[in-house]
Amino acid sequence: MTFQSTPFPAQHDPAQVAFQRSELGIILSLYGRMVAAGEWRDYGISCLREVAVFSVFRRTAENPLYRIEKRPRLRGRQGQYAVIGMDGQVLKRGSDLKTVLRVLERKLIRPVE
Secondary structure, three states: OOOOOOOOOOOOOOOOOOOOHHHHHHHHHHHHHHHHOOOOOEEEEEEOOOOEEEEEEOOOOOOOOEEEEEOHHHOOOOOOEEEEEOOOOEEEEEOOHHHHHHHHHHHHOOOOO
16 A cells, blocks of 8 residues: 655745735825825835835826835845835835834924914
């Protein structure tokens, strides 16, 4: 009698990385407040193989002001979420999306004249 062993299915990386519904809720809440303040006007979402990107634009036909990135492979190291500025500089990185987005919420606080 011979037994054939069937290996456990290997865990494959998903074909693309995407934002979960709860993550999009947090991002779109901030986006709505910034649109109401007149800071942002448009956005774009890209779901690629290694990264999901939420890009924020002041005008439609220009480079993004900010990119909110999700990189699951960095979950154990630097954190899977990052806010990246127009010049490519990482403004904040971490594992909690709300904490990472606080760097953008500071833009809403202005002195009243």
